[in-house]
Amino acid sequence: MELIKKYFPDLTADQLEKFAALQELYKDWNLKINVVSRKDIDELYLRHVLHSLGIAKVQQFNTGANILDVGTGGGFPGIPLAILFPETHFRLVDSIGKKIKVVNEVTEGLGLKNVTSTNARVEEINGHFDFIVSRAVAAMPTFVHWVQGKIAKQNKHTLKNGILYLKGGDLSDELADYPKATIYDLQDYFEEDFFETKKVVHLPLKFKK
Numbered sequence: 246m247e248l249i250k251k252y253f254p255d256l257t258a259d260q261l262e263k264f265a266a267l268q269e270l271y272k273d274w275n276l277k278i279n280v281v282s283r284k285d286i287d288e289l290y291l292r293h294v295l296h297s298l299g300i301a302k303v304q305q306f307n308t309g310a311n312i313l314d315v316g317t318g319g320g321f322p323g324i325p326l327a328i329l330f331p332e333t334h335f336r337l338v339d340s341i342g343k344k345i346k347v348v349n350e351v352t353e354g355l356g357l358k359n360v361t362s363t364n365a366r367v368e369e370i371n372g373h374f375d376f377i378v379s380r381a382v383a384a385m386p387t388f389v390h391w392v393q394g395k396i397a398k399q400n401k402h403t404l405k406n407g408i409l410y411l412k413g414g415d416l417s418d419e420l421a422d423y424p425k426a427t428i429y430d431l432q433d434y435f436e437e438d439f440f441e442t443k444k445v446v447h448l449p450l451k452f453k454k
């Protein structure tokens with residue numbers, strides 16, 4: 246929790262309360278439905294919460310923006326981002342029903358009003374979103390194929406609509422077909438060297454109907 250305060254010093258009392266509540270909620274739910282690996286649950290703030298918030302160091306989400314979190318699992322990166330941006334709407338999608346159950350329980354436990362969830366494959370989701378966020382779901386070409394028709398036209402809420410994907414490893418092959426991709430390194434924002442998945446890939450996509 247101290248890590249969150251260190252890198253996000255302007256949180257309100259309500260946001261601090263919600264971030265603090267995550268520990269117990271995930272500890273309890275993870276015993277029933279495994280959404281975070283056992284070794285990671287003790288490092289929830291480092292490996293999951295702060296990691297998810299790395300996206301916010303690259304891109305701020307404005308009031309009224311609409312974000313889709315694809316393959317959210319137990320709610321990452323969507324839930325930490327939803328606490329940080331309470332005026333932005335987040336739709337969290339996963340193809341596994343019991344993971345969405347955890348998302349719903351945590352969201353309800355926190356009293357988060359800006360999150361909805363859907364148990365479906367992302368290919369079945371209709372609608373357009375200002376940004377699509379994700380972590381550890383699929384290789385970029387597959388991912389782009391799934392979501393490219395779901396990016397909203399640029400509007401007053403957003404200037405750089407597209408995908409924001411937390412990724413690790415050597416990305417050169419995966420991103421060879423995407424010359425407009427920008428790769429941000431989380432180590433430029435956080436001094437701890439703790440992430441296996443160190444990069445945020447921003448891929449601007451044109452509105453497609």
Ligand SMILES: C[S@@+](CC[C@H](N)C(=O)[O-])C[C@H]1O[C@@H](n2cnc3c(N)ncnc32)[C@H](O)[C@@H]1O
Pocket residue numbers: 315316317318319320321322338339340341344365366367368379380381382391
């Ligand atoms: C490795 S987990 C990552 C979960 C979460 N994003 C995280 O970083 O903790 C990948 C998740 O993507 C989901 N998934 C894979 N393909 C999907 C698809 N086409 N549509 C929706 N969810 C999908 C899986 O069910 C799984 O929960």
